[in-house]
Amino acid sequence: MAEYLGFIHIMGISVTIHENEKARISFAEQAYSELKRQILTNELPHGSQFLEQEIAEQLSMSRTPTREAMVRLANEGLVEVRPRHGMRVLPISPKDMAEVYGIITALESSAAGIIAGMDLSEDGLQSLMKAVDDMDTALERDDLDRWVIADYEFHRQMVVLTGSDRMLQLVDTFRDQIHRVRMTTLHMRPKPYKSNEDHRAVVAAVLAKDVTKARDIQRNHQEMAAKMLIKLLNENHMTHI
Template sequence: MTAALQYRARPSLMVKRQSLTDKAYSAIKAEIIAGHISPNNFIDLPQIEDQLGMSRTPIREAMLRLQTEKIVEIVPKQGIRILPFSVKELEEFHQIISSLELQAVGNICRRKLTRTDIMPILYALSSMENAVKTQDAVGWADANETFHRGLFILNGNSKLMETGLGYRDVIQRALTLAFSHISTADRERSLRNHNHLKEVILAADELAARNIFLEHCDWIGKQLQTVLAQREITSL
């Protein structure tokens, strides 16, 4: 099966003076992250060339980068397959990202940011609250993603931000799908945890912030494992 590529690049993924390879990479990756191209589906080079208005060379180079990140697999004589994540792979990536975010939380506390400074995560919390009230699972997952990306963006270490956001890009589609299976009660508890973290960040209490974050990550990780096992989901 071949999935059509509907190119609508996210502004956050686009930077000035990109090469054609960078543009192709950003466009295709954005569509995969957003879930517009389903796992195990194939997209072919002629189709992408036509839709992006590019030659084969930069698109092939972009695909090689995506294959290195284990987002796609180039299958000879068939095309490019979107790789699914096993539950174990998702768990492993989640552990890595949580470790990076823990450092980001510590950095944020040391910066002693004000409520105005942390508006990106405050907006995300507001969106999470609205999603809980309306039982909007997709909206909640999007707001949760925005919150966690905000931790990297606000941490003050550009290298940590780049690395952390890169990892979140890789698992965003699978993680969003996994979160669609958790209960409303779990979303409510997650919102409380995030709000608690926000308060200690504003108080610049690094030790408390690290402890709250670690407890939350351990809890949500176990919830995801449990709910996916109950539904006998082995890949996303």
């Protein structure tokens, strides 16, 4: 899990900082990424609640930047802020999973179609194919943590290649919302051989510039994944993760 975090986009922030040392990170920004990190790593489990004051103290800053971070996290759907009850880390229900997957499916299937219709650069194609290769190697070695990283890379790279910053920000946000569920179910679900196949098929469709096929495969892949995960949650009575 820790390794996985090294790759997800919120960590991109720290990289940016390193590259541009002049830009000082504001307390508000620090609070935002630190809280987000804690939520994604389950350090702050779902349902846990904290008052502005408490968070401020834990981060050793005043309530002002803390509050700003809380508002942003609430807008992203990771927490809920109720007037006198502080910030509560939101649990994910099967219905939430369905909604979020619905959105990711819509966006990523579109993205697959878009890149199939584009003249992709050699580098772009390579990055996609490398991700699929990594998924295969990881699966061969039975290394699920590595597999998740590669899978994540594939999905993300597909959207990156569309060139739409807005779309990328959206899928990042919504993937974050269900990150916890994906990680906790990772070792409960069947080995994801089908995922690797699907992704290879998408790459093939993209190479063949078959827009419709790329969209359809990606859509079907996501719908199956969502169905499987929701079934898993229901079977194990995990109604709120």
